[in-house]
Amino acid sequence: HYLSARLEEALDNGEFALHYQPQVSAASGRIENLEALLRWQPAEGPPISPAEFIPLAERSGLIHRLGDWVIEEACRQQVKWRAKGFHQHRIDINVSGRQLVRPDALKSFEDSLQRHGLGPRDIGIELTENVLIEADETVLEDLRRLYHRGIHIAIDDFGTGYSSLSYLKHFPVTALKIDRSFILDAPTQPKDRAIMEGAIFIGHRLGLEVVAEGVENAEQLSMLREMHCDLIQGFFFYRPMPAKEIDRLLGGFV
Ligand code: G
Ligand code: G
Ligand code: MN
Numbered sequence: 001h002y003l004s005a006r007l008e009e010a011l012d013n014g015e016f017a018l019h020y021q022p023q024v025s026a027a028s029g030r031i032e033n034l035e036a037l038l039r040w041q042p043a044e045g046p047p048i049s050p051a052e053f054i055p056l057a058e059r060s061g062l063i064h065r066l067g068d069w070v071i072e073e074a075c076r077q078q079v080k081w082r083a084k085g086f087h088q089h090r091i092d093i094n095v096s097g098r099q100l101v102r103p104d105a106l107k108s109f110e111d112s113l114q115r116h117g118l119g120p121r122d123i124g125i126e127l128t129e130n131v132l133i134e135a136d137e138t139v140l141e142d143l144r145r146l147y148h149r150g151i152h153i154a155i156d157d158f159g160t161g162y163s164s165l166s167y168l169k170h171f172p173v174t175a176l177k178i179d180r181s182f183i184l185d186a187p188t189q190p191k192d193r194a195i196m197e198g199a200i201f202i203g204h205r206l207g208l209e210v211v212a213e214g215v216e217n218a219e220q221l222s223m224l225r226e227m228h229c230d231l232i233q234g235f236f237f238y239r240p241m242p243a244k245e246i247d248r249l250l251g252g253f254v
């Protein structure tokens, strides 16, 4: 495949970048966290979406090098932001199931944090339900260790996986990110609204932080505030943006 041959070259040529999308407190609007989202801008031509190239990288095995690059880049950036006095926000990176097939993936994540002098308040991870369901005992042990060290572990796209709620009892996680498909129509569709409300309730009863993603309008926001959702991520507040733009944003909050 042409693109998959280009991927490795792109990594060597520095064509990847992380963009960051803020998550704000539903109550105060203050920026609390940033989700790191990988971007590929080829030297020539339009940017290519991760929805397109992550599956290719998974098939070719490059996902491991790419994943290592993501964590290193997120650590480097966080160190820079901390040095500038921006202490509030955590950066969360996405980790796919394929990445966890490499037995030392999570140990390598912890090594990166340590090497950069970072701790649990600095970098967290997002995993989908399916990744948790399919995780073998070694991965679960690693996740439990991360969890006990206070690392933030969010379930991404919550509510869309092939899982039962019972897995919430078993897996070491600290947050739910409710999938944006539920938020989309919740202000007008009673069933979506009920699912949102229920998910937030369950999350809170389990002691988890609850994030709503894909918030695009004021109606969704005010509904989520009424439901006491903790954090809001979506175009209504901020789109994913390069680190330089985040710099200016965070500067405004100091
Ligand atoms: O930001 P965007 O909507 O383009 O992301 C599309 C998909 O790519 C999302 O499912 C997101 O989780 C995934 N993605 C973005 N960045 C990364 C990354 O660094 N690693 C992995 N594994 N997935 C990512
Ligand atoms: O699967 P994951 O949640 O990691 O994917 C995050 C993706 O969601 C990113 O590609 C980001 O661009 C996208 N996203 C973030 N906020 C919004 C939003 O308000 N509306 C839409 N349509 N997409 C969003
Ligand atoms: Mn995510």
Ligand code: NA
Pocket: 156, 157, 158, 177, 179, 180, 213
């Ligand atoms: Na998501």
